[in-house]
Amino acid sequence: MKKKDFKGFPFIEGGVCAAKGFKANGIHCGIKQNGDPNKNDLAVICAEKPCTAAAMYTTNKVQGAPIAVTKRHIADGFAQAVIVNSVNANTCNADGEEKAEAMCEALANELNLKPEDIIVASTGVIGQPLPIEPIVSGIPALVRGLSVTGNTAAVNAIMTTDTVPKEVAVEFVIGDKTCRLGGMLKGSGMIHPNMATTLTFLTTDCDIDAGLLKNALREVVFLTLNRVSVDGDTSTNDMVCILANGDAGNAKITKDDENFAVFKDALYTVLMNLARMMARDGEGATKLIECLCDGAPDDKTAEIVAKSVITSSLFKAAIFGEDANWGRILCAVGYAPVDFDIHQVYVTIGSDKGVILVCEDGAGVGFSEEEAKEILSEEEIIVHVTIGKGEGFAVAWGCDLTYDYVRINGDYRS
Amino acid sequence: MKKKDFKGFPFIEGGVCAAKGFKANGIHCGIKQNGDPNKNDLAVICAEKPCTAAAMYTTNKVQGAPIAVTKRHIADGFAQAVIVNSVNANTCNADGEEKAEAMCEALANELNLKPEDIIVASTGVIGQPLPIEPIVSGIPALVRGLSVTGNTAAVNAIMTTDTVPKEVAVEFVIGDKTCRLGGMLKGSGMIHPNMATTLTFLTTDCDIDAGLLKNALREVVFLTLNRVSVDGDTSTNDMVCILANGDAGNAKITKDDENFAVFKDALYTVLMNLARMMARDGEGATKLIECLCDGAPDDKTAEIVAKSVITSSLFKAAIFGEDANWGRILCAVGYAPVDFDIHQVYVTIGSDKGVILVCEDGAGVGFSEEEAKEILSEEEIIVHVTIGKGEGFAVAWGCDLTYDYVRINGDYRS
Numbered sequence: 001m002k003k004k005d006f007k008g009f010p011f012i013e014g015g016v017c018a019a020k021g022f023k024a025n026g027i028h029c030g031i032k033q034n035g036d037p038n039k040n041d042l043a044v045i046c047a048e049k050p051c052t053a054a055a056m057y058t059t060n061k062v063q064g065a066p067i068a069v070t071k072r073h074i075a076d077g078f079a080q081a082v083i084v085n086s087v088n089a090n091t092c093n094a095d096g097e098e099k100a101e102a103m104c105e106a107l108a109n110e111l112n113l114k115p116e117d118i119i120v121a122s123t124g125v126i127g128q129p130l131p132i133e134p135i136v137s138g139i140p141a142l143v144r145g146l147s148v149t150g151n152t153a154a155v156n157a158i159m160t161t162d163t164v165p166k167e168v169a170v171e172f173v174i175g176d177k178t179c180r181l182g183g184m185l186k187g188s189g190m191i192h193p194n195m196a197t198t199l200t201f202l203t204t205d206c207d208i209d210a211g212l213l214k215n216a217l218r219e220v221v222f223l224t225l226n227r228v229s230v231d232g233d234t235s236t237n238d239m240v241c242i243l244a245n246g247d248a249g250n251a252k253i254t255k256d257d258e259n260f261a262v263f264k265d266a267l268y269t270v271l272m273n274l275a276r277m278m279a280r281d282g283e284g285a286t287k288l289i290e291c292l293c294d295g296a297p298d299d300k301t302a303e304i305v306a307k308s309v310i311t312s313s314l315f316k317a318a319i320f321g322e323d324a325n326w327g328r329i330l331c332a333v334g335y336a337p338v339d340f341d342i343h344q345v346y347v348t349i350g351s352d353k354g355v356i357l358v359c360e361d362g363a364g365v366g367f368s369e370e371e372a373k374e375i376l377s378e379e380e381i382i383v384h385v386t387i388g389k390g391e392g393f394a395v396a397w398g399c400d401l402t403y404d405y406v407r408i409n410g411d412y413r414s
Numbered sequence: 415m416k417k418k419d420f421k422g423f424p425f426i427e428g429g430v431c432a433a434k435g436f437k438a439n440g441i442h443c444g445i446k447q448n449g450d451p452n453k454n455d456l457a458v459i460c461a462e463k464p465c466t467a468a469a470m471y472t473t474n475k476v477q478g479a480p481i482a483v484t485k486r487h488i489a490d491g492f493a494q495a496v497i498v499n500s501v502n503a504n505t506c507n508a509d510g511e512e513k514a515e516a517m518c519e520a521l522a523n524e525l526n527l528k529p530e531d532i533i534v535a536s537t538g539v540i541g542q543p544l545p546i547e548p549i550v551s552g553i554p555a556l557v558r559g560l561s562v563t564g565n566t567a568a569v570n571a572i573m574t575t576d577t578v579p580k581e582v583a584v585e586f587v588i589g590d591k592t593c594r595l596g597g598m599l600k601g602s603g604m605i606h607p608n609m610a611t612t613l614t615f616l617t618t619d620c621d622i623d624a625g626l627l628k629n630a631l632r633e634v635v636f637l638t639l640n641r642v643s644v645d646g647d648t649s650t651n652d653m654v655c656i657l658a659n660g661d662a663g664n665a666k667i668t669k670d671d672e673n674f675a676v677f678k679d680a681l682y683t684v685l686m687n688l689a690r691m692m693a694r695d696g697e698g699a700t701k702l703i704e705c706l707c708d709g710a711p712d713d714k715t716a717e718i719v720a721k722s723v724i725t726s727s728l729f730k731a732a733i734f735g736e737d738a739n740w741g742r743i744l745c746a747v748g749y750a751p752v753d754f755d756i757h758q759v760y761v762t763i764g765s766d767k768g769v770i771l772v773c774e775d776g777a778g779v780g781f782s783e784e785e786a787k788e789i790l791s792e793e794e795i796i797v798h799v800t801i802g803k804g805e806g807f808a809v810a811w812g813c814d815l816t817y818d819y820v821r822i823n824g825d826y827r828s
Contacts, residue, residue, distance in 0.1 A: 062748025062756055062776075092744055094777045126741025127778035236745050313727070314823055321824030327540025330506055331650050334476025342476055362476075363508045364541035403817045409728055410735030 001280055001288075003168065006269040015151035015167030018182030019205040021048045021247035024150035026157030029138025031087040031124075031131055040157035042135060044142050045082040045201055046111060047245045053079035054214040055119065055241035056221055064089050064237035065096025066120045069104065073116045077210040079243060080117040082201055083107045083139075086160050086186075090122040090130040091236045099132045106136045110143040121199055121239050123160055123186060155184040158199055161408055162188045166277040172206075172266040174259045177250035179206035181266045183242075185274040188230060188283045198225065198278055200240035202270065206263060207246035208253040216264045217242055224271035227303065227396040229311045230282035242267075279310075279397035280379070284404030287319055288397065291383045295346075296392030301338045303394035305387060308336035310398030319381055320400035324349055324372035326358035333385060346386040351378035415694055415702075417582065420683040429565035429581030432596030433619040435462045435661035438564035440571030443552030445501040445538075445545050454571035456549060458556050459496040459615055460525060461659045467493035468628040469533065469655035470635055478503050478651035479510025480534045483518065487530045491624040493657060494531040496615055497521045497553075500574050500600075504536040504544040505650045513546045520550045524557040535613050535653050537574055537600060565598065572600040572613055575822055580691040586620075586680040588673045591664035593620035595680045597656075599688040602644060602697045612639065612692055614654035616684065620677060621660035622667040630678045631656055638685035641717065641810040643725045644696035656681075693724075693811035694793070698818030701733055702811065705797045709760075710806030715752045717808035719801060722750035724812030733795055734814035738763055738786035740772040747799060760800040765792035 003011050016024050026040040035041065053074050057067050073079065083103050090096045104118040122130070145153070155165040169182025183202035208216075221240055246252070253259045280288035291309045296302035309315060312332035318325040329347055333340075347359035353375045356367045375381075417425050430438050440454040449455065467488050471481050487493065497517050504510050518532040536544070559567070569579040583596025597616035622630075635654055660666070667673045694702035705723045710716035723729060726746035732739040743761055747754075761773035767789045770781045789795075 060745065060748040061754070062744050089741070092741060092773065092777050125739075126744060127773070128741075129778075236741075236748055313819075317820050317823030320820060323824065325539075327503070327506060327542075327650075330476050330540060331474065334474040334650055340475070359506065359541070363506050364543075401820055401823075403820050405727075406731050406734060406815055406817050406820060409731030409815075410737065 001277055003273050004276060006272060007265045009170040009172050009266055009269050012169045012171050012180065014169050015155055015182050015184045016045050016201055016203045017148050017151040018169030019180040019203045021205055021245045022203045023146040023148055024154040025142055025145040025147065026150065026153035027138055027142050027145065030134040031085060035087065040153060041087050042085050042138050042142055043154040043157035044107065044146065045154060045203065046146055047080050047243055049245060050078050050080050050117065051243035051245045052077060052208065052210045052213050053119070053241065053243050054217045055239060056217060058235055058238040060236045062092065062236045064091035064122055065093065066090055066100040066122045067237065067239060068097055069100040070119050070121065070239065073104065073118060078117065079119050080113055081107060081111055082119040082121070082241065084121040084158055084199065085135060086123050086158055088122060088124040088128060088130045089126045089237045092127040093129050095129065099130045102132055103135055106139045110139055119241050121237070123158065123199055123237055126236060151184065158184065158186040160186060161283050162186055162281055164281055166274055166281065168270045168273040170266050170269050172262055174206060174250040174253065174262060177248050179204065179248040179250055181206065181270055183270055183274060185278055187278040188281050198238055200225065200274060202242035204242065204244045205247040206244055206253070207248065207250050208244050208263060212253055212260055213242060213244055216267055220264060220267045220271050223268065224275040227307065227394070228275045228279050229307060229398050230279065276397055279399050282399035283408045284402040285399030286402055287400045288380045289319055289383065289399060290380065291385065291396050293385045293387060294393045295386040295388040295390055297388065297390040298392040299394055302392040303396065304338050305333055305336045305385060306394045306396035308332045309383060309385065310396045313401055316398065316401035319376065320402045322373055322376040324358060324369065324376060329383060329385065330359060333387065340387040344388045348384045349375060350382045350384065351375045351380060353378055415691055417687050418690060420686060421679045423584040423586050423680055423683050426583045426585050426594065428583050429569055429596050429598045430459050430615055430617045431562050431565040432583030433594040433617045433661070435619055435659045436617045437560040437562055438568040439556055439559040439561065440564065440567035441552055441556050441559065444548040445499060449501065454567060455501050456499050456552050456556055457568040457571035458521065458560065459568060459617065460560055461494050461657055463659060464492050464494050464531065465657035465659045466491060466622065466624045466627050467533070467655065467657050468631045469653060470631060472649055472652040474650045476506065476650045478505035478536055479507065480504055480514040480536045481651065481653060482511055483514040484533050484535065484653065487518065487532060492531070493533050494527055495521060495525055496533040496535070496655065498535040498572055498613065499549060500537050500572055502536060502538040502542060502544045503540045503651045506541040507543050509543065513544045516546055517549055520553045524553055533655050537572065537613055537651055540650060569598040572598065574600060575697050576600055576602045576695055578695055580688055580695065582684045582687040584680050584683050586676055588620060588664040588667065588676060591662050593618065593662040593664055595620065595684055597684055597688060599692055601692040602695050612652050614639065614688060616656040618656065618658045619661035620658055620667070621662065621664050622658050622677060626667055626674055627656060627658055630681055634678060634681045634685050637682065638689040641721065642689045642693050643721060643812050644693065690811055693813050696813035697822045698816040699813030700816055701814045702794045703733055703797065703813060704794065705799065705810050707799045707801060708807045709800040709802040709804055711802065711804040712806040713808055716806040717810065718752050719747055719750045719799060720808045720810035722746045723797060723799065724810045727815055730812065730815035733790065734816045736787055736790035738772060738783070738790060743797060743799065744773060747801065754801040758802045762798045763789060764796045764798065765789045765794060767792055
C-alpha cells in the first residue's frame with residue numbers, strides 16, 4: 001500500500017527501530033499449543049536508556065490486565081522497554097494482573113531494569129487463562145536477539161488476523177538535528193473509533209518534554225487512530241504508546257512552538273499512515289474507504305458524519321460489491337446524531353480512476369453506472385460528503401464488509 | 415418460527431385482516447422493469463369506516479417522502495386506508511412528495527375517500543425516481559381485489575429481502591367483548607433500534623381513545639421494535655401505524671385502566687412476536703439472538719447493554735460460527751456507554767438444548783465446549799447478562815452475521 005504524504009517528511013525504513021537507540025526482537029515462544037512456529041507471538045522493544053513515555057488506552061470498561069499494569073508502570077512518565085504478546089489478550093482472567101506483572105519482571109531481570117520501567121500489552125482471545133510459562137521461558141532468547149533490525153521480527157509477533165505487517169517511520173528536522181519517529185501497529189478486528197482501537201508502539205529519538213509528548217499523542221490519536229472503524233467493536237486491550245529517548249541530540253522541545261508543530265506533523269504522518277494501513281487490512285477487507293466530510297459547523301460534527309458513513313454495514317457491503325449505492329451513504333449521514341439541512345448535502349464517490357457526483361442538494365443526480373463501476377474497482381475509495389457551508393472538516397477511514405470478515409470471525413477461537 | 419406467548423392471549427390467523435371491518439390486498443403492478451410477476455409490489459389495507467390512527471416514524475434525518483405526506487394526513491388523528499409499495503423507497507427524490515400524494519389521490523378516488531384519509535409508505539432502493547405510472551395504473555385492480563383474506567397478498571407486497579412473510583394477530587377481551595389486534599411487518603436490512611426501523615401495519619377492532627392509542631403504540635414500540643437490530647443502520651423510511659375502527663363494540667377505552675393494560679398487553683404480544691420474526695429473518699440470518707440484561711440500576715441501562723451485545727458484529731459472527739466466544743459479549747458489555755462493576759457481571763448462553771454459565775464475577779469459568787456447541791446449534795440463542803444487583807431489566811433481539819448478509823448487500827440494486 002502506497003504511503004500518503006502529509007507535509008513532505010521523507011519516509012524511512014525500520015519501524016520501531018528507525019529512531020536511534022532503539023532495538024527490538026520477536027520470537028515464537030509457543031503461547032498456543034501446536035501454533036505455527038513461523039509466526040512470532042512475543043515481541044520486545046528496548047531503549048538503551050530511560051525514555052520519556054506516554055500512552056493512551058481503550059475506553060472499554062472491560063480492560064485487559066496488561067492495561068492496568070502499564071498504567072501503574074508509566075505513571076512516573078518514564079519507561080525503557082515494551083513487552084507484548086499475541087494469541088491471548090489476558091483479559092477477564094482472575095490472575096491477569098499477576099501474570100502481566102510476571103512478564104514485566106522476567107523482562108526486567110534479563111535487561112537489568114526495574115519491572116516499573118516496562119510497558120506490557122497483550123492481544124488475542126479474551127477470557128482464557130494466559131499461559132505464562134512459554135513467555136517467561138522465551139524471554140532470555142527474546143532479549144539475546146535484540147537488534148536494530150529487529151523491528152521485522154517484532155511486528156510479526158503482534159499480528160493476529162493482520163495479513164500484512166504495518167510499520168511507518170519518518171525523518172524530520174528540529175533545529176539543525178535530524179530526528180526520527182517510527183512505529184508499528186496491529187489490527188485488524190475489534191476496531192472502532194474510541195481511543196487507539198489497536199496496539200500501536202512508537203519510538204522517537206527526538207528530545208521532547210513529557211507533558212508535550214503526552215499532548216501530541218492525544219491530539220494526533222484523535223485525528224488518526226480514533227477515526228478508524230473496521231467493525232464497530234471497541235476492544236478491551238487497545239493501547240498506543242510512545243517512547244522518546246532524546247538520542248537525536250536536538251534542543252529539547254519544551255514549549256508549544258514551531259518545533260512542537262513539526263513534531264506533531266511527523267507524528268500525524270506516521271499515525272495517519274498506520275491508520276490507513278489498519279483500515280485497508282481490516283478483517284476480510286478488500287478496499288480502503290476514506291470518507292471526507294466538510295461544510296460542517298465544526299470539526300466534531302464533520303467527524304461524527306464521516307464515522308457514521310464508514311461504519312455503515314450496508315454501505316460497507318455495497319462497496320465490497322462495487323455498487324455505487326449512494327442512498328446508503330445518505331442514510332448513514334441521516335442517522336448520524338448531528339443537525340444539518342438535507343437540502344445542502346452533496347456527495348461524490350471517487351478513486352484514482354475518477355470522481356462522480358451522485359447527490360446534489362440532497363437528491364440523486366444521474367450518473368453513468370459504468371463509470372461508477374470503473375471507479376469502485378480500485379482499492380482506495382474516497383467518499384466526499386459536504387453537509388453545508390461551514391468550516392468544519394474531518395476524515396475517517398474504514399473498509400468494506402466481506403465474506404472473509406464473516407469467515408474470520410465465525411470461528412476465530414479454533 | 416414458534417410464536418412466543420406473553421399473557422396467554424390466543425393467537426389467531428389473518429394478520430391485518432384479523433380485526434373485524436378490515437380488508438386488504440396486494441398485487442404485482444410492475445414498479446421494477448422485468449420484475450418477478452409472482453412477487454407483489456403494491457399493497458392496500460382498507461377499513462369500512464374512518465379509524466382512529468396513530469403512527470411513529472424513523473428518527474433518521476433523511477426521511478422518505480411518504481413519511482412527510484403521512485404525517486400531514488394523520489395529523490387529525492384519523493385515517494381509513496393504507497397504501498404501500500416495495501422496490502423503491504421514494505426517498506432523496508426531488509419529486510418524492512408529489513408522487514406520494516399522487517398515490518394517495520389515486521387510491522382515494524377508487525375508494526371514494528379523501529386523500530387525507532390515506533397513509534402512504536414505501537420501501538426499497540433510496541435515491542431513484544419512483545415510477546408512478548404502474549402504481550396509479552394498478553390501483554383499480556388493487557382495490558377490486560380487496561377482501562378479508564387479502565392479508566396474504568398484502569404481506570407479500572411489502573417484503574423486500576424478507577424470506578418469510580411476517581404476520582401476527584391475537585384475540586383479547588375488553589368487558590364482555592372479544593377484540594382482535596393483528597399486523598404485518600417487513601424487515602430485513604437497514605434495521606436498527608431507534609423508532610420502528612421497519613414497516614409495520616397494525617389494525618384492531620377495539621374501540622379506544624386516540625390519545626391512548628398513540629400512547630400505547632409509543633410505549634410498546636420502545637419495548638419491541640426499538641429493541642431490534644439487524645445491522646446498525648436506521649432506515650430513512652420506517653414507519654409503524656395502527657388503525658382502530660371500534661367494530662368489536664366494546665365500551666370505549668378512555669382512560670389508563672385495566673382495559674387499557676389489556677390492550678397494551680395484546681399490542682405487546684403482537685409487536686414482540688413481529689420483532690422476533692424480524693430479527694430471525696434479518697438479512698442472511700440463520701439464528702435469532704435474544705439478549706436479556708438484568709441487575710441494572712434501571713431499565714434504560716439494561717436496554718443499552720442488551721442492544722450493545724446484539725449489535726456487536728464480532729459476537730454476531732461468532733454465533734453464526736456456533737462459537738461460544740463469550741469474551742466478545744464482555745467486550746460489547748464493556749463498551750456500552752453505561753456504568754457498572756465488571757466484577758459483578760455474570761453471563762450465561764442458552765437455547766432449548768440447555769444453558770451454560772460462561773462468566774462469573776467478570777471472569778471466565780470452565781465449561782464444556784461440546785455442550786456449548788450443542789446449545790449453539792439451535793436457531794434461537796439466549797444470552798443472559800447480569801450486570802449488578804439492581805432491578806433494571808430489558809430484552810433485545812438480533813441475529814447472526816453471515817456470508818449471506820454480505821451477498822445480499824454486496825449487490826442489492828442489481
